[in-house]
Amino acid sequence: MQTPSEKLRDAWTRHAAVVARKINLAWWIQTLSTPLVTVGLVGACVLLLIRRELPGSPAWILGVSALSAVALLAGIAWLVARRHFEKPEQSLVRIEASMRLRNALSAAKAGVAPWPELPPKVDAGVEWHWQRVIVPPLAALAFLTAGLFLPVSARTDPDANRPDEPLAWHNLDSDLERLNEEEMIDETYIEEMKKKLEELRAQEEEDWFSHSSLEATDSLKKEHSAQVEKLERELARADKALGNLEKNAGGMPAAEKDRLLNQFDQALQGLQNGALKPNPQLLDQLKQLDPKNLGQIPPEQLQQLRDAMKKAGQACKDCQGGGQGNEWLDELLEGEGNGEGEGKEPGEEKGDGPGGKGGVDRGPGHSPGMLGAEGQRLDTGDLTGLESKDLSRSLPGDLLQLQDGEHDVDKSAVGPRAGGATGATGDGGDRVWKDALDPDEQKALKKFFE
Template structure:
């Protein structure tokens, strides 16, 4: 009995294993059938998406494209499995398929129900099913080819993707450079720099196609002119204040009361001008100028006064550099200074920029020493050595001469000739034209 039980159990396991294997094959076939259509369509759409993404973002990470393709396949496989599971076959049903294919006359069903012993399994169990690999492999291969094409087919970058960003108006770059220079020098109030940067950012926030529109260029030109006017104003007022302080410091003992009042008024006007504009010196310098009493310059520390003047000069120089008056213009200053200029009294040491006595005035030899005249424009005779080489139109000789005028009066002639002496226009045409010509000329001038 034990041997019979062991053999029966062995037969049962063999048949059940064959039924489970058949069920897995059937279910796998249903999953492939449901997946085939969406796999091809989804792969085609994925390949197109990959090509478009590679076209638009050529600098994207290389691993992202295969990862995206793998994620697409995983989603399609999961959806197909959920749809196909409604048709999946259980091992018991596959057992019926086996006994029908092998014509066992319900022997397996009866043995599974426990009413009959399990038959001895043959060497090969046939479920009556087979794979058509051409139909099974075609959709996955097509999907694989499409995705590989989307990953590796060469595509050109989107026009302009690898190009530099659109160039903005030159005025914006110039204002940016000026603001950066003023910020580094730390000589002006930060509020002006922040306001100008905010206005530039508002202009840049617009669509690039509108950067060079009429309205945008007008706004840019207005902002540029305002910025240039502020630079010129601060440079001018800082220079006036510095010159006034310098003259008061150097000539405090020799100045008349009237001249001293003029310099004090000049300093007050310059200080007021620096405070009124949008571009002002930094708070520290401005407070020092406001607290300064020019009447008490003699009581101040010379080092502190010199430092104050240096700060004013630094402020004016920064504004001048922003306007293009930096080191590149030194050669022009040297040229305009001339060779024979004499320094004036007071602070100024160049022509026209003297101190309280105004200096020497105009500089001699502004453009250098005058060279020898080349007599350009004079007509001179060239002596031709070989007249055989002369060309028509060549000038050979110039000489002065006078017209030879015949002053003899016309006399009367007898025998049918003109009886009177010609005068005026009569002498020109009446004696040389026939009657028809004379009448024609007369009608023309009437």
Template sequence: MATSSDANQTHWLNLADKTSRRVNFGWWLDRLAAPLVIAAIAGACGLLLVRREHPETPLGWLAGGIVGGLAIIGLVAWLMSRTSFETSDQSLVRLEAAMRLRNALSAARAGVAPWPNPPAAVDAGIEWNWPRLLVPILGTLLLLAAGLLIPVSKPEAAKHPTEAPQAWSKIESDLNKLADEKMVDETYLEDMRKRLDELRAQKEEDWFSHSSLEATDSLKKAHQSEISRVERELGRAEKAMNDLQKTAAAGGQAEQARLANEFDQALQGLKNGAMKPNPELLKQLQNFDPKNLGGLTKEQMQQLKENLQKAANGMKDMQGQGGQGQGDDWADQLLSGEGDGQGNGQGQGNGGGEGEGENGEGEGVGKGGVSRGPGHSNNLFGKEHEKRQTGDLTGLENKDLSRATPGDLLQLQDGEHDVDKSGSKVTGGGATDSTGAGGDRVWKESLDPSEQRAMKNFFSEGKK
């Protein structure tokens, strides 16, 4: 049967074990705080990365990885804190020191004194620091929850922006200029922009496909053709108006009728094409009556011509921008006989024609006609370039002979041959050299005796 002394011993030993576990748990949390926060930051970043690159990964696997990582960190922290752990005997000493029992528990543990009765209140001399305990734990939970719950999406592969075909930019620039200066009807601009939008609506990888480039080229050529046509018809209308003014005083009915017909054709060409001039300008042209020039005042006529010239110059400028516009087709110019030479000149066809020009006299393309030939120019392909003047070839002299290489020319010098003008000297057979006289100065031989006899016999026999 248990005695009161045994009950007191059990009570104090249990209290010592409880205090020991509490102290050891505090040491473990103290060692765990810093690694736990660092691991939570790294873990949150890792979770976001895995979810972004591999969105199909189940959340259960991610949660299992979190639990496994925390377990490893806790084990490492427990191993690090073991050196600071308390035993039950050390906790008994802590209890008797805090409760001022004057070594009663140590003496009872050694068996030299009875176990004291348990007090009403137990004070181990320790208490929890809740802010220091909870902040790392809450921070870790928040970081890991953010890594699991923040929405992420897999990044798309980086794409370099595809540059649109240059022809689209050129056409759009022309349309903006036409709209800003109000040179053409809005219907044409809207239709062209719609066609451009249809080309841009394709996938970027199809912008430079064969079919897309063909459609772009067709649209560009159609646009340039319309600009060229409107500019040509405006020029014809302006020219017809100027000629009508000049011939009005002369009273030539046939010429006036021809010019009026030419103006009507130009007006009809402006009205029938896809691109039409500004509605206000077109209305003024329609109200112009070539057969009744008196219906317009001088100011109205001048204003109409200025509007025509301004619109025509605007079209011509757009043809020259970016090197794409080439002006009117040269075959059309030959057939129509419209001159663009410098000054008034005679046509080169089978008949006379007056060239068109601005300043001074000069040769130009003639104004053709049915009975006067096409009036084309003898300089159809433009002005001939000036010939380059090529002079004599001149050698370069190297002043620095230290840099000369084998084969370099060092010097050129003019001089005369050094001729030896002294008499010739012929030496032969050991005879004494001497300068001959007369014929001997030209040639003299020295013969040995046998040769002399042979020569004497030969010539003596010849005399006989």
């Protein structure tokens, strides 16, 4: 059990340790403040440069790097500030000097005097100036936050100097992704096509548009288009045959039934032999289906099978490489319905499209809108004269004024004249001949027409 003297000693020692920690923390903050603001400003610039030069850098890696730099700086500042650190014994001296205890604590520490009583408040004579303490860390935090989150545009795009790849590659990629998303096509074909595309992309960029590369691309595109069209066609044939067999199962002639069964078998063989096949599940269902006994199959199951076939066919139809790229040209030349060729005589047959089929007794049949819909005719209105305020700037040919006027006709009667003249001045050419030409001109003109 401690004596009262030992309790006073421990109490004064604790107060001295608190003061020592306070003094040491102040030395550390003072040593860290200026470098922390500097590192915060420089770190913000470095973060902005990294985000501009390497736009793909993850933000969390940059944040952890900034915190690591600050922690390293704090450790260095702690080591530098340690030479100014204060021990509890020195803090006791600071306390007795501030409270004017006349070396009572130092004498008690040396054991030559008793420990003085502990006052209600121990004053070491030091206080925090929070304005000076808190500003540097907040400034550094603001700088680093700006470096991490301030919007900055990338200086160089990694793909900026990369040439655009052929459009056919993009279309093939889109088709393969669409077929893969529908999950109705065998993945083997998709993987093979992607492998071929990667082989084309593996060439040197300057060779992407070379003659050999474009030929290989065109061949791959045609191959893909043919496979897509074939799969769509065979699926449509099989679905049509199943639909007709199901609809007319009871009263269908034997010959017609055999024809539909043969059509389904041919479509199934085409699906099996093509490079582009339906997914294995759908293909197995078609193989196990017996079209001769459709009545024994539940209608829901048969309808589900047909829906899967239609879905796969629609996926093929949506492909850009599936032969749909020239539909605009077909519509341009054929139109959406039957039309008559121009120059067709009444009673002649109509052509199959806007242009018809031509013929020796028909017009060419060009569609009036073959190059697009005719624009609406604009009513330009009447010409309106513009009044020029500054005639010094007018040019030859400028319209200065339009004015409506009437001929001034002299309607007064003319009586007989001397010498029996009637006063007639002639009309038309006679007037020009007699009144507009002088005698020399009349002779020259008469000689010319002889």
